[in-house]
Amino acid sequence: MTPEHDDYVVSINPSPSDGELAVLFSGEAQPVPLHKMGPTIHDYYLIHTVLSGHGDFTIGGARYRCGTGDSFFIFPGELFSYQADERAPWRYAWFAFNGPGAAAAMEAIGVTPESPVVPGSLNPHLRNAYEQLRRCFEASLGAELSNLEAEGWLRLLLHQLGAARAKNRLSPSAAASSDSDHVVKQALQYLTLQYARPISVSGMASMLGYHRTHLCKLFKQSTGLSPMQYLLRIRMQRAVLLLASDMTIEQVASSVGYGDALYFSKKFRSWSGLSPSEYRKELRKIP
The missing domain is CATH 2.60.120.280 (Regulatory protein AraC)
Structure with a gap:
């Protein structure tokens, strides 16, 4: 004192x-x-x-x-x-x-x-x-x-x-927009880093501290996709890169978040029009 x-x-x-x-x-x-x-x-x-x-x-x-x-x-x-x-x-x-x-x-x-x-x-x-x-x-x-x-x-x-x-420094409308952007950026980062793990929208929302409906609404407004659609795109794009390697189909599936290789093949065919094996064969034809 x-x-x-x-x-x-x-x-x-x-x-x-x-x-x-x-x-x-x-x-x-x-x-x-x-x-x-x-x-x-x-x-x-x-x-x-x-x-x-x-x-x-x-x-x-x-x-x-x-x-x-x-x-x-x-x-x-x-x-x-x-x-x-x-x-x-x-x-x-x-x-x-x-x-x-x-x-x-x-x-x-x-x-x-x-x-x-x-x-x-x-x-x-x-x-x-x-x-x-x-x-x-x-x-x-x-x-x-x-x-x-x-x-x-x-x-x-x-x-x-x-x-x-x-x-x-933000107006009320700008502050709300900034908060929305922050929510979406968190979700994008989460999906980008955690795609190889089992992910549910409810689990992600809970992890980030947001209500599921609120998160999905902001995410769709920003990206044009639902969180699960965006997750599928990340996984499939990553699978395309891995299929160019010597990894087995099972290893590729596991690396992009699918424990079941058959389920992965089904999702990949739906996304690309080819099965993983067919896609790999097409890649090897390219000189």
């Missing part, structure tokens, strides 16, 4: 890594009313997320009113100040970092000194990442392991902040 805070805790990294991103420290505090920092500058990146209350943040001559859920960003070499509200002083968590990849990370999440506040960024995942990051240097794991864990939580924090930033 300090005279300027009703509650204050900070965790310092005693041996920051020399990797792309290095965590310097992380903390959480409840400043007293009208507590002020600055004007001053830092030589590292410092991010605060307001957990409750209000305050004012000033950087580059611009002043921002920040409240619960907002995050404000301090940049190396940029003059800044911030002050807690008189009646409802903010409580905030923070983390500091630097490293050769720090500027690129800021660019990736779309935060700049001209746009240094991300409204509505607080969520359970962000809150948990703050807590876990602060605990990294409390355990006696050694510098290498502590840094490895800390850098992981740092990247998750930046990801959450970047996702909030991106969502804020």
Whole structure:
């Protein structure tokens, strides 16, 4: 506890890594009313997320009113100040970092000194990442392991902040479209990577966390195919490539998700007009 805070805790990294991103420290505090920092500058990146209350943040001559859920960003070499509200002083968590990849990370999440506040960024995942990051240097794991864990939580924090930033920049209709695209991309990736395993639409929907009907509707709108039709196409295209090898029909069938070679042959004939054996013979006629 300090005279300027009703509650204050900070965790310092005693041996920051020399990797792309290095965590310097992380903390959480409840400043007293009208507590002020600055004007001053830092030589590292410092991010605060307001957990409750209000305050004012000033950087580059611009002043921002920040409240619960907002995050404000301090940049190396940029003059800044911030002050807690008189009646409802903010409580905030923070983390500091630097490293050769720090500027690129800021660019990736779309935060700049001209746009240094991300409204509505607080969520359970962000809150948990703050807590876990602060605990990294409390355990006696050694510098290498502590840094490895800390850098992981740092990247998750930046990801959450970047996702909030991106969502804020979308209109409601664009946000809905973006969410739909995300659902479809997840399903496409799942089918592309898991085609060799037994797959059901219900199982895939459950795995991805969506309702079966909702997933099928969005998938059909985006691709023109149902998930199972798309899966069949992936399997058959892969089978075509494998039939050019020396693998047996049974091995090809197993490799594209069919435990029964006869059932695979039936599906392949329906798709291509030829049985796997006939297709392989036709391939070998090609000089």
